[in-house]
Amino acid sequence: MEMTETINMGNSASWRGHRYIGLACRLFIGGVFVGACLFKIKDPEAFALAIATYDILPTSLINLTAVILPWLELSSGLLIIIGIKVRASALLISGMMIMFMIALAVALTRGIDMSCGCFASQEAGDQISVMTMFRDVFFLLPALYVLVFDTHPIGVCSLRRAKTDG
């Protein structure tokens, strides 16, 4: 039994509608993350270059980040879509989004003329701007919603639980 998904968070959190709104949020943000990781997994060197362009991480950490981060995006995205470890995945996605937003804010403050490297390589992507930051906020909100309110998520775990109980 997924204890994390059965604890009642209070009256507002126990509303059953959260499951359905949460499902929509999960499909959206999970799709975004799975879509975003594909080019990074396919071409880790291009992603490493994108990370290096931000000029935040030391050289020794760039490759390690370029190798691991896309797989973390993939697993979090897939898990949140199918409904396994949903709130942990939402936590990871929220954490990654906040991390991306901090990197973006630093790049914007420094006036670095670059692509965000979120969905495509440096050459192919659009230039970063304040709109990119708003877009990231738009991605962060559904993840936070799932983390806070989706305590009984629809998905593999809930189906398994229903089968066991029934």
Add this chain to the structure above:
Amino acid sequence: MRGLTKKQGHKHAVILILRDAFIIIAVSAAAACVVNFFRSDSLPWIAARDYEVLVPCPEPMGEATAVDIGDFDGIGIRDLLIDARGRADYDNWHRPDSIHIAFDYLEPLSDEAVGRIALTKAQRIIVAGDGGDPDSGEQLAREIAGKGIKNVYFIVGGMAALKNSGQ
């Protein structure tokens, strides 16, 4: 689960979420390392040298009008002539009625230089550069125009053309 108070339940849920998140990170990292190890274009764990990050040069943005020296009516009292050539060329020879703002392909035009131009209140800003291809005069003129300054012109052929015309 049963018998836990609400507060204990919350605490327990947070701990389990963190535990699950840690497991996902560990499994993802392991999968990433295995795949990277076996792929033909694998990345070394630590980059051997710094990445060569290409930051594009600042692009001049505004529109400046090209003036052929044959059609040029000369530098008037209300005009400002800007010499966009490098320091060495300027020191070698320059018109006494010009001011020197060298065009730099890497450095954007400074606010101080823009302020200096604006303070002259000139009716026309005429920029003459090295006359090359690309012409530093044209680049600087477009950059000045991009900063919001109106009536910016550049002389085709640059300062050499202006000198040879005797104007």
